[in-house]
Amino acid sequence: MTHHSGARxxxxxxxxxxxxxxxxxxxxxxxxxxxxxxxxxxxxxxxPILFNDHHVYSKPDKLKAGRVLAALVRGSTVxxxxxxxxxxxxxxxxxxxxxxxxxxxxxxxxxxxxxxxxSVLINGEERPLDVPPEIYRGALVVPLRVISEGMGAYVQxxxxxxxxxxxxxxxxxxxxxxxxxxxxxxxTPKPAPxxxxxxxxxxxxxxxxxxxxxxAGDYDFSPIVYNEISPGQHGRDSFELKGGFExxxxxxxxxxxxxxxxxxxxxxxNGTGALCAAxxxxxxxxxxxxxxxxxGLCPSSDPGCVTVxxxxxxxxxxxxxxxxxxxxxxxxxxxxxxxxxxxxxPRVYVGVGGFFKHYNYLGYPSLSGFGxxxxxxxxxxxxxxxxxxxxxxxxxxxxxTYPTSVFLGPLSGSQAxxxxxxxxxxxxxxxxxxxxxxxxxLGYGGEQFHAKTNAPxxxxxxxxxxxxxxxx
Numbered sequence: 001m002t003h004h005s006g007a008r009x010x011x012x013x014x015x016x017x018x019x020x021x022x023x024x025x026x027x028x029x030x031x032x033x034x035x036x037x038x039x040x041x042x043x044x045x046x047x048p049i050l051f052n053d054h055h056v057y058s059k060p061d062k063l064k065a066g067r068v069l070a071a072l073v074r075g076s077t078v079x080x081x082x083x084x085x086x087x088x089x090x091x092x093x094x095x096x097x098x099x100x101x102x103x104x105x106x107x108x109x110x111x112x113x114x115x116x117x118x119s120v121l122i123n124g125e126e127r128p129l130d131v132p133p134e135i136y137r138g139a140l141v142v143p144l145r146v147i148s149e150g151m152g153a154y155v156q157x158x159x160x161x162x163x164x165x166x167x168x169x170x171x172x173x174x175x176x177x178x179x180x181x182x183x184x185x186x187x188t189p190k191p192a193p194x195x196x197x198x199x200x201x202x203x204x205x206x207x208x209x210x211x212x213x214x215x216a217g218d219y220d221f222s223p224i225v226y227n228e229i230s231p232g233q234h235g236r237d238s239f240e241l242k243g244g245f246e247x248x249x250x251x252x253x254x255x256x257x258x259x260x261x262x263x264x265x266x267x268x269x270n271g272t273g274a275l276c277a278a279x280x281x282x283x284x285x286x287x288x289x290x291x292x293x294x295x296g297l298c299p300s301s302d303p304g305c306v307t308v309x310x311x312x313x314x315x316x317x318x319x320x321x322x323x324x325x326x327x328x329x330x331x332x333x334x335x336x337x338x339x340x341x342x343x344x345x346p347r348v349y350v351g352v353g354g355f356f357k358h359y360n361y362l363g364y365p366s367l368s369g370f371g372x373x374x375x376x377x378x379x380x381x382x383x384x385x386x387x388x389x390x391x392x393x394x395x396x397x398x399x400x401t402y403p404t405s406v407f408l409g410p411l412s413g414s415q416a417x418x419x420x421x422x423x424x425x426x427x428x429x430x431x432x433x434x435x436x437x438x439x440x441x442l443g444y445g446g447e448q449f450h451a452k453t454n455a456p457x458x459x460x461x462x463x464x465x466x467x468x469x470x471x472x
Contacts (some may be wrong), residue, residue, distance in 0.1 A: 079142060081133065086104050102112060108277075115140065171190060220239060238262060238463065258337050260333070266328075269303055271302060302324070305322050306436060306456070312454075331359075338391065339353070349375045355368070369394070371391060371422075380430070384430070387430065389426055391425075393422040398419075400415070400417070420452055437470050441467050442465065
C-alpha cells in the first residue's frame with residue numbers, strides 16, 4: 001500500500017508539474033487575467049500525458065472515442081498509448097492480430113513492435129527495450145522514450161522540476177531556393193547540308209543466254225590400238241568430226257550432238273600364207289584354205305595368228321581357236337549420237353545416246369547399241385573453255401557370219417552374236433581466235449571395248465587430238 005501510494009503521489013505531482021508548465025504556456029496564449037484552463041484529473045492509478053503542451057486525456061474520468069488518455073509506469077519506464085499518441089504525429093498505425101505486432105510509419109520513419117517482445121525495429125535497426133509493449137485496457141501501450149525518439153519526438157527530463165517534456169515538432173518546410181532563370185543553351189550550329197549519297201549503279205542487265213551451235217574437225221596424233229589383230233600398233237590417217245547445237249524445248253535447254261571417229265592401223269604378220277589343208281603339218285589353223293584366213297601355224301609368236309570370232313565354238317569342233325591372217329591395213333569407223341538435257345551451268349548435260357561401229361576386215365559385222373552419259377560442252381562466252389564427256393553403252397552387238405569352209409563343219413556359213421560393252425570418253429579445251437567464230441580444239445580421248453558374247457578380246461583406242469572449230 002505504501003509503495004503504490006508513494007508512486008501514485010509522485011506521478012500526480014508530476015502531472016501537476018505538467019499542468020503548471022501547460023498553464024504557463026497557455027497563459028501566454030490567453031488574454032491577461034483569464035483563469036487557467038481546467039483539464040480535470042487523470043484516471044485513477046495513471047499519470048496524465050502532456051503532448052505539445054496539451055493534455056491528451058479529457059474530462060470526465062473515462063475512455064473517449066476508444067482512446068486511452070493516460071500513461072502507465074513500469075519501473076523507470078513510462079508507457080503511453082501507441083495509437084492515441086502517435087496518430088497525433090501524423091503516423092499510420094497498423095496492427096496485425098496474427099503476430100500481435102504493430103507497424104508505425106510516416107515519411108522518413110518506421111517503427112515495428114511486438115507485444116511482449118523486449119526489442120523494437122526502428123528504421124530496420126533492432127534496439128532493446130527494458131519493458132516490452134503490452135495490452136492495457138484493450139489498447140497497446142509502448143515505452144515512451146525509445147518509441148518517441150524513433151518517430152522524431154523530443155523527450156526531456158527536467159529533474160529540478162520533476163517534469164517530463166514531450167514535444168513533436170513537424171519537419172520544417174524547406175526554404176525554396178531563389179529562382180534562377182535557366183541559362184539558355186548555346187545555339188546549336190546549323191548542320192551542314194548532308195552530302196547526297198550517290199545512287200547505286202543499276203544492277204547489270206543479265207546477259208541473255210546464247211544457244212551454242214558448233215562443229216569441229218580434229219586430227220588424232222598416233223593413236224594406239226590394242227585388239228586381236230593389233231598388239232599396240234600406232235595408227236595413221238585418223239581423225240574425228242563432231243558438232244552439236246543447243247535449243248529450248250518445253251522450258252529446259254536440250255543438246256543434240258554427233259561424234260564421228262575414223263582410225264587406221266596395220267595388222268602385222270610375218271608369213272605370207274599358203275594353201276594347205278587345215279590340221280595338216282605346218283597348217284594348224286581354224287579355217288585353212290580361205291580367201292581371208294590363210295594357212296599357217298597357229299598358235300605361234302607370229303602376230304599374224306588371230307583369235308577368231310566365236311573361238312569357243314571352233315575349239316569345240318576342231319580344237320583350234322585361231323587362224324592365220326596375213327598383214328593388211330585395218331580401218332574402223334565409229335559414230336555416236338547424243339540427245340541430252342542441261343542440268344547445270346556452264347552447259348552440263350545428261351542424256352541418252354547411240355553407238356555405231358563398222359569394220360573393213362575379217363568379215364566382222366557392224367555393231368550398234370544404246371546407252372547414256374554426261375557431257376560438258378564448251379562455253380564460248382569465255383575465250384578459253386573446257387569440255388569433256390563419258391558415255392557408256394552396256395551392249396553393242398551385231399551378227400557375225402562364219403566363213404564358208406568344210407573345215408568348220410556345222411559352223412560353216414552360220415551366224416553368231418558378237419557383242420561388247422563400250423565406254424567412250426574425251427576431255428579438252430577450246431581457245432577462241434580473237435573475235436572470229438573460229439576456235440582451236442584440243443584434248444585427249446578414246447574408247448574401250450570389253451569383250452562379251454563371242455568377242456575375241458578386249459579392245460582399246462586412245463589418242464591426243466587437235467583441230468579447228470567453228471561456233472555460231
